[in-house]
Structures are given as C-alpha cells and as structure tokens.
Amino acid sequence: MTDHMQQPIMTVARTDVATLHEAFTVQQALDDIRSRGLGERIVYFYVVDADGALVGVVPTRRLLIAPLEQRLSEVMIRRVVTISAEATVLDALEAFAIHRLLAFPVVDRHRRILGVVDVGLFSDEVFDLTERERMGEVFEAIGFRVSQVRDVSPLRAFRFRFPWLTATIASGTVCALLVSAFEVTLAQALVLAFFLTLVLGLGESVSIQSMTVAIHALRSTRPTLRWYVSAFRRELGTALLLGAACGLTVGAVVWLWRGAAVEAVAIGSSLVLTLAAASLFGLSVPTLLHALRLDPKIAAGPVTLALADVCTIVIYFMLATALLR
Missing domain, CATH: 3.10.580.10 (CBS-domain)
Structure with a gap:
C-alpha cells in the first residue's frame, strides 16, 4: 500500500x-x-x-x-x-x-x-x-x-499537525502576559487564582462540546448564514443555561469556603460570559475552517481552545477588577 x-x-x-x-x-x-x-x-x-x-x-x-x-x-x-x-x-x-x-x-x-x-x-x-x-x-x-x-512517517505527521499547535503555544503566552497585567487584582483577591484553572477548564469543555457538535453537523450540512444563526442561537441558549448553573454552583462554593461575596459574584458572573463566548468559538471556528476547505478535525481544536482561553482570561479579570474597585 x-x-x-x-x-x-x-x-x-x-x-x-x-x-x-x-x-x-x-x-x-x-x-x-x-x-x-x-x-x-x-x-x-x-x-x-x-x-x-x-x-x-x-x-x-x-x-x-x-x-x-x-x-x-x-x-x-x-x-x-x-x-x-x-x-x-x-x-x-x-x-x-x-x-x-x-x-x-x-x-x-x-x-x-x-x-x-x-x-x-x-x-x-x-x-x-x-x-x-x-x-x-x-x-x-x-x-x-x-x-x-502517515502513521508510518512520524516526521511527516509532525509537519502536518505541529503548525496548528503553535496556536496553543501563542495563546498560552498571551494568557501569561494577561494574567501578569492583573497582578494588583490578584493581590486584592487571592481566591481568584485558586479558581482560575476551574474557570479555564469549564470554558474549554464547553468550547469542545460545541466544536464537536459543529463538526458532526458539517459532515452532512452545507453551512449557510441561516444555518449558522440557528445553530448559534441553540448553542448560546445552552451555554447560558450551563453558565448560570456552573456560575451559581462555583459562586456558592467560593462564598461558603472563603466568605468572599464580591469575589463569588465575580467568578460566578464570569462563568456565564465565558461559557457563552466559548460556545461561539466552538461553533464558529469549525464553520470557518470548513468554508476555507481546511480540515476542522486537525485545526479546530487548537484554534478554538486558544481563543477560548484568551477570552476567558480577559473576561475573568476585567470583571473581577471592575467589581473589586
């Protein structure tokens, strides 16, 4: 062969x-x-x-x-x-x-x-x-x-997949720089650092779920503006419900554990917004790659997660900074 x-x-x-x-x-x-x-x-x-x-x-x-x-x-x-x-x-x-x-x-x-x-x-x-x-x-x-x-040639597989992983490297670097810009906010509320990984993880999970649904749909559907708007409304509604449920749960944990009401509101509210943004990226990135005739299965994951992480960091700390003033 x-x-x-x-x-x-x-x-x-x-x-x-x-x-x-x-x-x-x-x-x-x-x-x-x-x-x-x-x-x-x-x-x-x-x-x-x-x-x-x-x-x-x-x-x-x-x-x-x-x-x-x-x-x-x-x-x-x-x-x-x-x-x-x-x-x-x-x-x-x-x-x-x-x-x-x-x-x-x-x-x-x-x-x-x-x-x-x-x-x-x-x-x-x-x-x-x-x-x-x-x-x-x-x-x-x-x-x-x-x-x-391709499996018989690791080098060629590496050349095919690594360029898309640079999106993860770039987003990780950007996230580190963004977090360093909010040192004062972290100093005011150390509990934000404790729950940062949890918020990032939830955002990534929702973006992956939306991405998987989109890729499966694109196998048998020709994407149009009407299809995209309909799919986005459905995913956004689901993401808002997930965000509200996760936000209330995590906010309650923060308040009961640390007794920090403002921080609990900041973390819970940020989850609603970040999960909504994550669903947007999970749907939009595979759709765009499909329109450009690129393989969503290889490229969509790293790009979607990169965008979701950066957006989560920005929303999380900007909202916390605004509420802690």
Whole structure:
C-alpha cells in the first residue's frame, strides 16, 4: 500500500480535462462543450487563458444556471486548489481529505493543466454526487487511508499537525502576559487564582462540546448564514443555561469556603460570559475552517481552545477588577 501511495500522481490522473477559454461567454462555452463532447464524469470545467495557463474553475451547476451572455471570467472561481505534477498519490489523497473537493487539476510549474484526478479514483464505492452525507463518508474514508500511511512517517505527521499547535503555544503566552497585567487584582483577591484553572477548564469543555457538535453537523450540512444563526442561537441558549448553573454552583462554593461575596459574584458572573463566548468559538471556528476547505478535525481544536482561553482570561479579570474597585 505504501509503495502505491508514493507513485507519481500522473500515473492515475485522467487526461480528458474539460477546459474552456476565459474569453468565452456561457453560450460559447456550452456550444464548445457540445461540439467536443465529454469524456468520463465531468465535475468541474477549468478555465484557461490564451497561454493555456489555469486561471479559474467553473462547477457544472454554476455553468448551467449562469446567464448565457455572461463571460466565464465573471462566472468562474479564481481560487483553484491544484495538485503539482511532482506530487504523489498520497499527496492527492491528503488533498481530497482536507479540501473535500470532487476533483483536482494536475498542473506543471507554469500552471498548464496536465490531467485531472477524480475522487472516484480513490474510492471503491459507487456514489451519487447529490448525496452530501454519502460524500462525507467517502472523504472520511479517504482521510482514514491517509492517516494510516502517515502513521508510518512520524516526521511527516509532525509537519502536518505541529503548525496548528503553535496556536496553543501563542495563546498560552498571551494568557501569561494577561494574567501578569492583573497582578494588583490578584493581590486584592487571592481566591481568584485558586479558581482560575476551574474557570479555564469549564470554558474549554464547553468550547469542545460545541466544536464537536459543529463538526458532526458539517459532515452532512452545507453551512449557510441561516444555518449558522440557528445553530448559534441553540448553542448560546445552552451555554447560558450551563453558565448560570456552573456560575451559581462555583459562586456558592467560593462564598461558603472563603466568605468572599464580591469575589463569588465575580467568578460566578464570569462563568456565564465565558461559557457563552466559548460556545461561539466552538461553533464558529469549525464553520470557518470548513468554508476555507481546511480540515476542522486537525485545526479546530487548537484554534478554538486558544481563543477560548484568551477570552476567558480577559473576561475573568476585567470583571473581577471592575467589581473589586
């Protein structure tokens, strides 16, 4: 299996690439397609300039519903994810697992298209392109195959995962600096230091819960603004209830243990706000990564926790400082 994964991508790429000139109108593009005919299943039409270099891509559906007089340069998507001709089959598998596109053009260093790789080449399953949930399972299977191969190379796995962990390192440094800025507040109420870890832990737990729910939903749902607003309202309502319950419980513990009423209110109130913010990050980060065609399973955790920690520190100490004056 490993030997096959290291083969050049051009050994499996198709050469029946559907290319269209950027100066074409939609009508001219359709006429050109009819005159040439289509090869195997065509998912995307790639747009090239006068030199044959790739400049954009037009999904089939977008081409069919666009006004006939509109030019392809106005319809196409300019940001095209490509695979280098020097890439391996393993690199292509990784691209499918991360970006979740149905096909990628293989280009040379001048961005001229040499071929195309289709997701069907890497899946033994027969699937309907309209079944988004089924497609999600296909991409998950591809991702699992990539992880199996990546496991044999710790260095490559390190290079893939470590950059996202720098978000945790950066947030930890920022949190340390923020805490040092509130030395006076800590000196006034040492009990704040005792419960800081608890507040951070609760914020991280809620953010992870929201993130897990979001990632699962994104496997079978195309995110839209309406979907995001609906999901956010649901998560926010849950987070406020959790925050109120945790805030009352922890506040009571602080008051009964230390007899510090102001500090109890500060800690309890901060939990309500931090858990609400944590739910926002837990939902928003995976959604944004999905929109950018990055893998939420790898990147969402470190980024979400980093944002939740920094936000928790700011809310916790700013609220305590305001109430202790």
